[in-house]
Amino acid sequence: MFEVTSFGEIMLRLSPPGYQRILQATSFDINFGGAEANVVVALSNIGVKTSYVTLLPQNPIGDATVNFLRRYGVDTSYIKRKGKRLGIYFLEKGVGQRASSVVYDRADSAINEIQPGDIDWEDILKKTKIFFSTGITAALSQNVLNELKVAFKTAKNTGAKVAFDINYRSKLWNYERANEVISDLMSYVDILITNEEHVRKVLKIDMEEKYFEGIDLTTDGQKILFERLQTKYQNLERIILAARRSISASKNIFFAYTKDENGNIVFSKKREIEVVDRVGGGDAFTAGVLYGILKELESDKMLEVATYMCALKHTVEGDSLITSEDEIKQALGHDSSGMMKR
Template sequence: MKKVVTLGEIMLRLSTPGYERFIQADSFDVVYGGGEANVAVSLANFGYDAYFVSKLPKNEIGQAAINHLRRFGVSTDYIVRGGERVGIYYLESGASMRPSKVVYDRAHSSISEAEASDFDFDAIFKDADWFHFSGITPALSEKAAYLTEEALKAAKKHGVTVSVDLNYRKNLWSSERAKEVMTHLMQYVDVCIGNEEDAEKVLGFKPGETDVTSGELELAGYRNIFEQMKERFGFKYVISSLRESYSASDNGWSACAYDGNEFYHSRKYDIRIVDRVGGGDSFAAGVIYGLLEGKDFKDALDFGVAASALKHTINGDFNMVTVSEVENLLKGDASGRVQR
């Protein structure tokens, strides 16, 4: 069984019931989630040994986060206990023309103040096949950026394939700081995943005249920047999700990828959104699964897009679908008929 390692922060998510606004809500729904944790859950659902590496406080809330991961088959053997708190984010789900809103309360979380010496990376990456991280983790703090690089060095030392989801978060750091840190970390990356905003804000590449808010995608622009990114950083694959935001409730969802020779645009799904948080993470996990299974990059991309389309129909951060469910959608069964 393939061993996949992810590193990052799992947070307590407090979301308003239904589509209530923050100022309306008298209570919050509780789940746990975070970029790399979401990827680990998807890959565990797909049958891999998925390990999530983090630091959580030694209290009941930290334990609840660990229990949530274990519930879905993720190994928590490499989670260190200590620090002061679990990061929190508040979610107000949008609808129609009203966008969703996120408010972070994650300063001084345990992982943001973790030391590299807290982790035995040689043990963590022993016999590992894949390591995934995102641009969110190094954005948390200077310590988290250093921790991420130490993990990347260990992964490469052990011959592990590395993927990144660029994941720019303007509430965590500036574009200038993101470029400084992430450009340096790209030397360790084999598979680069992101979207049009990530490419521009994190690495400085803008895909032509694409405007996702109007639903206009200029695919030639994506190919152009993919060629530049591959030439500069030596990525094996450059991959972008493509979200066409018709409204907060309805999106077009597809992706494109480049392997140095061929540029490929996947099938597009028109999706009615139940919960879009974690959509990009489920896409990354699907692509990782496809590549680890030996699929060519086009089939891996199609698997990732289909897996993520299904995630948009599931409440919470985690994508709780099976390989067979993704494969059924890939075969063209998007009817949503009751399964009896």
């Protein structure tokens, strides 16, 4: 039985050493990443049984990608080996006042060649508690979107819970198309894990000016946003919203909120994050939420775990959070000071 199965595109990540710009680079560091893969890698590291579904080319690059996933305990038996190439993205890490930047080279990647019947969704989802995917996957191509819908429908038929992150990417589509597609998908979603901006701009939850301080929602505004989202999509069993405030590319503030067991909206503490590697922070947060749901943690504890995992990811090079369940439990015990363990 898989506790979490995810579906999406994993890519080869190439980034200049340190904080060099791409124009300066004479070499690139290699890693692998993609939102759905990042989530199951993080979960597998903390003891959750996971599986990942995608398409990968039948070549040494595809083999290396499978080995990366297996290294962290992710089941790869449902990966289809098909297609010509693995998608690539180039990451220029930001620092100080210079933001991180991404250049995609993912056109015609293997996952976009997916066809009906390539994945036996019935077989895998009848063995899965939670199925997870994101708006990134929905944006890739019509073929992938069609398959995502099949997976969502199959999950509902097999009893697997559907978890979804809007994860809007402006380099893949615009807000209008994202709203059209994701609004249709929302009827299948049980657990929504996303951020304030994507709720407002993709799901078109309008907020009056009085609920803002500058560009940020006030606490009252956050509660109103949550309630309006819940009213619009009454099928949602769990809603977890995150908020990030960027002081600079090197320092962020991150927190989250949800509805607790008594029906009250509860907020996590605000975590000040020192950024070593920004990519995958939201995915680590999602992994923490799913961990909390699977372990039946109370809502405030779930938020504590999830925001801590997000903060911890920013200190780890690469797309995925590499940690252990013991490290997370120590954080729950408030041993997260950063002091050396001897």
